[in-house]
Amino acid sequence: MxxxxxxxxxxxxxxxxxxxxxxxxxxxxxxxxxxxxxxxxxxxxxxxxxxxxxxxxxxxxxxxxxxxxxxxxxxxxxxxxxxxxxxxxxxxxxxxxxxxxxxxxxxxxxxxxxxxxxxxxxxxxxxxxxxxxxxxxxxxxxxxxxxxxxxxxxxxxxxxxxxxxxxxxxxxxxxxxxxxxxxxxxxxxxxxxxxxxxxxxxxxxxxxxxxVNPALFSIADQTLEQSDVIFVAQLVGENLHSLQNFLKTSWPLVIEKCPEAKLYVVGRLSRDAVTVKDIFDSTKGVIFTGYVEHLENIYAKCGIAVVPINKNCGIVNKAIEAMVSGLAVIGFEKTFSGIKEADAGVHYISVSDYHDMGDAVAGLILDKPRCQAIKKAAHALAVDNYSxxxxxxxxxxxxxxxxxxxxxx
CATH class of the missing domain: 3.40.50.2000 (Glycogen Phosphorylase B;)
Incomplete structure (x- = not known):
């Protein structure tokens, strides 16, 4: 040893x-x-x-x-x-x-x-x-x-x-x-x-x-029927910039087509994050939860994860966490570059910009069979490859x- x-x-x-x-x-x-x-x-x-x-x-x-x-x-x-x-x-x-x-x-x-x-x-x-x-x-x-x-x-x-x-x-x-x-x-x-x-x-x-956190492997049955949206990240720097872009450009398109949609924004509220929260706190459907210790509890309420991290370096932890939790994940092409086993349109949805991201979220909410097919495929892939x-x-x-x-x- x-x-x-x-x-x-x-x-x-x-x-x-x-x-x-x-x-x-x-x-x-x-x-x-x-x-x-x-x-x-x-x-x-x-x-x-x-x-x-x-x-x-x-x-x-x-x-x-x-x-x-x-x-x-x-x-x-x-x-x-x-x-x-x-x-x-x-x-x-x-x-x-x-x-x-x-x-x-x-x-x-x-x-x-x-x-x-x-x-x-x-x-x-x-x-x-x-x-x-x-x-x-x-x-x-x-x-x-x-x-x-x-x-x-x-x-x-x-x-x-x-x-x-x-x-x-x-x-x-x-x-x-x-x-x-x-x-x-x-x-x-x-x-x-x-x-x-x-x-x-x-x-x-x-x-x-x-x-992936082992606690997330067992909640896919709970998320299969869910359609609420979640954004999980440290709310600083690039992540906070991405959240602002999503809230300004993507979320209004979601609400226009799906008025009852909810978005959970999960992450510790830094000083800069509080400023963003103050701007968007009254936006229809947006819920800032702050830090959540046991992510399985909040993931279990949701069915779609947005991960707008536009980089091809490393691996985006929040993407594989959402997949293993049985959520349909939407991001940019580079978001999934570190998940070599995954295919666009099968295990996740890839978009080119924030306008497309809003359309994609609404599309999955409205097309339940397609959303569930992506959830099941993503969960199976993550279980097989990311323990x-x-x-x-x-x-x-x-x-x-x-x-x-x-x-x-």
């Missing part, structure tokens, strides 16, 4: 967002397989840190789990420092000497066979790992490819567009050099793996897509390969 140290920028509990999901289930699977685990967290989170850490530290060997609050720094100073050092803003933001020291101490005492670094911000701590210990950069998806997607879809304009273009140039250079130093780079899709290989053929990738238990062997192989490569390098 192996000793695996996880290094994350969020406390990986509960597994309710795209950052926590990977590290949480990787830890859970490896613990169930009998491996010894340790955890080091450097986070800027502020919600129930002690309670959440207590939950996840139970996965670890006694005394081998620690967390630190990311020191507060002025964003202007971080940006200035990043420019002077020619570093990416998120890398500079998470550069913390106190954490690096604590991590080195944990490595020396735990003596891991392999260290799992979560997402791009934590990859910089690779230099704390002595030779002979395997390293895995579990980055979800390529940050360069993410930026390319955002620039292509017109998310930025003016000086912000110029800055993001420069950041894309920086990120490509960073990913090409930094990830080649790891024994394995874990990504969600073949698209990301191919992109990184194009940046640097020496980058060793492992493609292991996320699974977390089916990932255990792939994770074990990735960690073992990384440890072996480090020992023989």
């Amino acid at each position: 192996s000793k695996i140290l996880f290094v994350t920028n969020q406390i990986p509990y509960p597994p309710d967002n795209g950052v926590r999901i990977v590290s949480h289930y990787a830890m859970r699977l490896m613990r169930e397989a009998g491996h010894e685990l340790a955890l080091a967290v450097l986070t800027e989170e502020s919600d129930d840190l002690a309670g959440r850490f207590q939950q996840i530290s139970s996965f670890c060997q006694n005394g081998y789990a620690c967390w630190m609050q990311l020191p507060v720094r002025n964003n202007v100073r971080i940006q200035s420092s990043a420019l002077l050092k020619n570093r990416l803003f998120p890398i500079e933001r998470y550069d913390c000497n106190a954490f690096r020291k604590k991590l080195s101490e944990l490595i020396n005492s735990f003596q891991p066979d392999v260290v799992h670094f979560d997402i791009i911000t934590m990859a910089q701590y690779r230099d704390a790992v002595p030779s002979g210990i395997g390293t895995v950069a579990s980055i979800n998806d390529s940050y360069s490819l993410t930026l390319e997607n955002l620039l292509t879809t017109g998310q930025y304009s003016g000086t912000q567009y110029i800055y993001r273009r420069w950041q894309l140039y920086q990120t490509r250079k960073y990913e090409a050099s930094a990830y080649a130093r790891f024994d394995k780079v874990h990504v969600m899709s073949e698209v990301d793996a191919a992109y990184l290989k194009k940046l640097n053929p020496d980058i060793e990738t492992s493609v292991i897509p996320n699974g 977390w238990s089916s990932r255990a062997e792939a994770y074990e192989n990735m960690y073992q390969h990384a440890a072996q490569h480090a020992r023989t390098a």
